[in-house]
Amino acid sequence: MATLINFNVAARGDAFSQTRLASQIIGLIAAPQYSPLFEGRDADESYSDRRAICSAIIDWVDPDQDQALCDPTSTTAQQAAAEDSFYQLLKKPYKRKNAAFDSLEELHLVRGISDDFWSTFIDPDPDKPDKRIVTIWGQGAVNVNTANPQTLLAVVCQASNNLARMCLDANEAQKFIMAMTMLRSFMPGLPVFKNAQEFVSALQQTNQPAAATGAGAGAAAAPGLGGLGGGGSPIAMIMKAMQIEPIPIVSAAETAKMVTTESKVFSIYATGYVRSGKRETSVRVHAVVDFRGAPSPQQQLNDLVNRLTQAASGQAGQTQPPTANSAQNTGPLPPGATQDGILNALKPGPGGNVVYYRVD
Numbered sequence: 220m221a222t223l224i225n226f227n228v229a230a231r232g233d234a235f236s237q238t239r240l241a242s243q244i245i246g247l248i249a250a251p252q253y254s255p256l257f258e259g260r261d262a263d264e265s266y267s268d269r270r271a272i273c274s275a276i277i278d279w280v281d282p283d284q285d286q287a288l289c290d291p292t293s294t295t296a297q298q299a300a301a302e303d304s305f306y307q308l309l310k311k312p313y314k315r316k317n318a319a320f321d322s323l324e325e326l327h328l329v330r331g332i333s334d335d336f337w338s339t340f341i342d343p344d345p346d347k348p349d350k351r352i353v354t355i356w357g358q359g360a361v362n363v364n365t366a367n368p369q370t371l372l373a374v375v376c377q378a379s380n381n382l383a384r385m386c387l388d389a390n391e392a393q394k395f396i397m398a399m400t401m402l403r404s405f406m407p408g409l410p411v412f413k414n415a416q417e418f419v420s421a422l423q424q425t426n427q428p429a430a431a432t433g434a435g436a437g438a439a440a441a442p443g444l445g446g447l448g449g450g451g452s453p454i455a456m457i458m459k460a461m462q463i464e465p466i467p468i469v470s471a472a473e474t475a476k477m478v479t480t481e482s483k484v485f486s487i488y489a490t491g492y493v494r495s496g497k498r499e500t501s502v503r504v505h506a507v508v509d510f511r512g513a514p515s516p517q518q519q520l521n522d523l524v525n526r527l528t529q530a531a532s533g534q535a536g537q538t539q540p541p542t543a544n545s546a547q548n549t550g551p552l553p554p555g556a557t558q559d560g561i562l563n564a565l566k567p568g569p570g571g572n573v574v575y576y577r578v579d
Contacts, residue, residue, distance in 0.1 A: 226280065244273045274289045284301055323355060362479050384464055397461070419478075509572045
């Protein structure tokens with residue numbers, strides 16, 4: 220799910236996460252071809268422009284009572300007003316949640332999320348989940364190696380504060396989407412970028428080498444396509460061939476933080492069919508699996524070997540001295556349960572943790 224824009228990022232409650240999400244939302248919906256979606260009345264007979272909807276999405280999930288400004292282009296401090304009472308004034312009033320979304324369908328409760336908005340930005344094709352641009356699960360950063368072209372366009376608009384031509388001109392936007400689609404067709408299944416810095420350099424169409432630091436350092440040593448950040452990279456070549464201008468990125472360092480080249484959270488879809496005569500019944504299962512912190516199968520095997528070795532040498536079952544954390548968690552436990560057993564049950568396995576599932 221690192222391929223999509225995560226609306227639940229704002230639930231962290233810090234100003235940085237909210238500002239980043241505001242930039243992503245505005246970058247997603249700012250293009251002029253979408254203006255008709257924000258000019259008419261909502262189903263509740265109110266008007267909701269781009270910033271009103273952006274603020275409504277963030278205010279639904281953030282824990283504070285201040286209204287999100289959704290003005291990523293502002294460079295000065297602004298006073299945030301209190302969240303309005305919009306939902307209490309509806310014919311069937313309800314309260315703003317001020318907590319993370321539990322499902323995508325919950326977005327229907329947010330101000331301005333009409334059916335047209337939903338089909339344009341949330342779920343363009345219900346039969347093809349890979350067409351989605353947003354999610355409520357994930358790690359925040361967008362995986363530029365697997366994100367669909369529309370999501371990458373939103374990232375570009377976010378990085379340029381909507382100053383790139385493709386964020387203002389529908390034809391230029393279509394050229395960029397076509398370029399990204401061509402790139403994926405030329406290199407199916409291959410990682411285009413070894414690290415986030417290469418993605419930034421390719422958008423700028425510069426020849427600056429990517430810094431081998433942090434997560435990028437390990438990726439740089441792995442076999443890849445090489446030179447992807449320079450003028451000879453596939454994306455830079457395609458952009459030049461299609462006469463797409465270099466992206467005026469406001470901050471290369473901040474843009475690199477917004478993207479990644481590795482995914483840790485995945486959506487899995489499965490559909491089962493049962494046929495009886497002329498009738499057919501189908502069941503669809505959607506599961507979200509989080510692999511963050513999950514050990515590799517080799518690590519799991521090593522841990523098992525270590526436990527068996529300790530058991531054989533008589534070390535198993537020895538009482539460990541209590542730690543500060545275990546002392547804080549003492550309390551009545553169910554019959555047969557131990558503190559270590561509960562902690563071990565919460566540890567992620569090689570198969571990750573299932574954080575959501577739905578059966579339709």
